[in-house]
Structures are given as C-alpha cells and as structure tokens.
Amino acid sequence: MPLPDTDFPADPYPGRVPGFSFAHVDERSHPLRRDPRHGWTVDGHPLDHWLARHGGAPRAQRVPVLAYGSNRCPSKITWLRRALGMGEGPVVALRVRTRGIAAVWASGLRKRDGQRPAVLAAAPGVVEEHVVWLATPDQIAVLDRCEGRDERFRLARLRTGEVHTEDGGTPVVEPWCYVAHGAVRRPLRVDGALVRCADLPQEAAQGLAGAPADDGLDAPTVTGAPHPDEWPPALFAYGLLSPGERSWHLLAPHAAGAPWRATVDGTVYDTRLGYPALRRGTGDRAPGWVVPLRDPAAVLPALDDHEGAQYRRERVVTSDGTTCWAYVWAESFDGLAPLPTGW
The missing domain is CATH 3.10.490.10 (Gamma-glutamyl cyclotransferase-like)
Known part of the structure; x- marks a missing residue:
C-alpha cells in the first residue's frame, strides 16, 4: 500500500529515504515491485500502465538521474511540486547500489536553513545505496532550478564508478547527475579526507571545519536539456x-x-x-x-x-x-x- 510523506520527513537533511523503489504521486510513495513477465509494477499494474493512469510519461520518455541527497526523500519531492511548480505527474525513483562514488558533505551550508548539503565524490571501493530518478524533461528543468545549475551545481554524465539497480543488478551506464560547480558545493576536506554523509549525521556535519577539495569525478558537463533518446x-x-x-x-x-x-x-x-x-x-x-x-x-x-x-x-x-x-x-x-x- 502507498505510504504518506509523513513517514519520510525532509528534516534533518537529507531526510528519510524509503528502503525500496517507488513511484511518488499525491504525497504518497507507491512501492515498485519486480514481476518476471511485466518488469516493474505498481499496485499490481505494469509501471507504464500505472503512469498513464496518473497522467505520467512512460519510461521511454524519461532519463536516469542519480539522486544521492535530499532528492531521494518523498517529502522533498512534494516540496519541489509546491515550491518550484514541478507538477503533479509521477516521479519514478529506483533504488540503486553504487560502487566507487560516495555522497560526502559539501564545503558550504545552505542559506535557507543552515544545514550542510551533500555532494558527490569519487570513492574507490566504497559501496552505497542511492536512488535513480527516471525523470521527464519537465522534472529535470525543475531540478535545474532547485540545484542552481551552473552556479552551485552542474549537470553532468557520470563516468566514475558503477550504478546498478537493486532488482537484479541492471547497470545504469553514465546517468545524469548534479555535481559540484561553485566553491560552496565542492567537497569538504577535513584532516586530509572527505567526510561521507553515511558516516556523520547532519547535526555533527554542521560544525565541521576544513577546506574545499576536488571531487575526483570523471563527469563531463551537459549542455542544454537532456533528451530521452540520448539514453x-x-x-x-x-x-x-x-x-x-x-x-x-x-x-x-x-x-x-x-x-x-x-x-x-x-x-x-x-x-x-x-x-x-x-x-x-x-x-x-x-x-x-x-x-x-x-x-x-x-x-x-x-x-x-x-x-x-x-x-x-x-x-x-x-x-x-x-x-x-x-x-x-x-x-x-x-x-x-x-x-x-x-x-
């Protein structure tokens, strides 16, 4: 059964994240199931059929965008709809396992609440769990505004590390991803090392002191809007x-x-x-x-x-x-x- 946003609060950053793949609509997260005949299903219906019933674009009109911070949180998705006009169409979020990359704490704090955001960095041998949005072009346009594209973050194609879905390990090759651009979003180096978000909670991360560092990623910058045919x-x-x-x-x-x-x-x-x-x-x-x-x-x-x-x-x-x-x-x-x- 679908779970309400109240089960996944956005604060403290990065918010609570479902332990399953989900489709989000009407402030609720509908778990995705894997069916051997129909692939991903929602509420017993093939995913594309379910998306059509809710006015959403099919998977073929979406591209994979790796989310490693608050965009994994259902309450943040509702905030994107209310504050930035993302629209009521379903968001599809697939739980993935990554290797060789990690979410680390950024150098600067967020202006609106003083919390420290996450940023992506190379991390040889590290395995983490994140989310890949199957995002529509309209949803990516909203994420551009939210992430401050070409100011705080840049949109890139990620070549460092590996990304696999949890439904059997399907690789997601070169997903789109928002990585550090401005100095305040570069990784924070403390005592010679980057600090993984998984190792230190937000409350402690706010008091960190260090210097901006390079993220070590092979991630060419994307020009213009991603097109579903590109992937x-x-x-x-x-x-x-x-x-x-x-x-x-x-x-x-x-x-x-x-x-x-x-x-x-x-x-x-x-x-x-x-x-x-x-x-x-x-x-x-x-x-x-x-x-x-x-x-x-x-x-x-x-x-x-x-x-x-x-x-x-x-x-x-x-x-x-x-x-x-x-x-x-x-x-x-x-x-x-x-x-x-x-x-």
Whole structure:
C-alpha cells in the first residue's frame, strides 16, 4: 500500500529515504515491485500502465538521474511540486547500489536553513545505496532550478564508478547527475579526507571545519536539456535492422563499434509481412544483435519513422546486462506463430 510523506520527513537533511523503489504521486510513495513477465509494477499494474493512469510519461520518455541527497526523500519531492511548480505527474525513483562514488558533505551550508548539503565524490571501493530518478524533461528543468545549475551545481554524465539497480543488478551506464560547480558545493576536506554523509549525521556535519577539495569525478558537463533518446546509446536489432539484413544500411553509419550477439526476454514472431515481431515478457529468449550508437538522438527518430506505428520503441536489458532500445510489436499477435529459436 502507498505510504504518506509523513513517514519520510525532509528534516534533518537529507531526510528519510524509503528502503525500496517507488513511484511518488499525491504525497504518497507507491512501492515498485519486480514481476518476471511485466518488469516493474505498481499496485499490481505494469509501471507504464500505472503512469498513464496518473497522467505520467512512460519510461521511454524519461532519463536516469542519480539522486544521492535530499532528492531521494518523498517529502522533498512534494516540496519541489509546491515550491518550484514541478507538477503533479509521477516521479519514478529506483533504488540503486553504487560502487566507487560516495555522497560526502559539501564545503558550504545552505542559506535557507543552515544545514550542510551533500555532494558527490569519487570513492574507490566504497559501496552505497542511492536512488535513480527516471525523470521527464519537465522534472529535470525543475531540478535545474532547485540545484542552481551552473552556479552551485552542474549537470553532468557520470563516468566514475558503477550504478546498478537493486532488482537484479541492471547497470545504469553514465546517468545524469548534479555535481559540484561553485566553491560552496565542492567537497569538504577535513584532516586530509572527505567526510561521507553515511558516516556523520547532519547535526555533527554542521560544525565541521576544513577546506574545499576536488571531487575526483570523471563527469563531463551537459549542455542544454537532456533528451530521452540520448539514453541508452545502443539498439537491440533482431530483424531487418540486423547486420547483413535488408535495412542494416540505415543503422550501420551510426554504429559506434562492432555489434555483438545477445538475447532479450521475449519471443520473435513471424508477421508473414516480411519482417518479424518481438513480444516481450514471454519467458523465452529472443536472439539478436546489440548495436552501440554514437548519437542515438540523431538516428532514432528516423528509425521510428522507418519502423512505423506497428512498433513501439522500448528499453530492454540483454543477456549480458546491456540496456538497449528495441522495437517491440505494438499490434495484436493473434494468428502469428513464433519463429524457431535461433532463426
């Protein structure tokens, strides 16, 4: 059952954080469950269906944003709606495990309440638990204002460390993330070391004395607004877009490297129209190719037009853990027969 914001107060910073993945709407956190056939579900419904019922964008129109401070707290999400006009659409927050990075206390205090905020830093060997928002462009625009983008924080693509979801360890490669930009948000070095938020509570952190330090991150700054097509930078091809097939020429110029073999959960059907159809959630394994893409936002719209309304583009996870786009059959499977395995 959904839990109210009162179970997760925002003070003291960074606030209380649910120990589970959740979708937040109407000041309540709805736990996300993992279903072997439907993936993430909310209140017994597939996540995308639940999002549609609440006026929210589907997962394919969202990008992963790592949250390691107060943006993990449901009460803070409600504050973003009330104070900054984020809107009532659902926020999707996936609990993740990180390695090689850590939330540490920042050099300066917050002006509005004197509390010390968190900032991200490289931390070899350190494992922590945080959250990845599957955020819409409108939600990111509000986070930009909240974080003081290009003043206190900068929006970047995180290359340091590893981020994996807790539902089986799916990697989240190069998530977007707000990292230190202004001096007051640089990590605080005390007696030669950064201080992890997990090691010292807010009350004690407010009295820390030290000097600003470098965060040690490989995190290139993002220019402009993130676009959902930018992530992930790979396509799972199982039909005519596969290497050597009739439509490979549409994809080949955009490949960032050699394709490799993989499978996804699903079954490939014969449409009897000269091209196959992927059905997800069948419990079988559908064979295909992972094609890394240099600039997915540049090629995917053209591929969408090529595939047409019979297909919808979804994110899938392959047998080797790679997150890819894939074109899934959007019409009825009535009368269609599965193709032989390994076709």
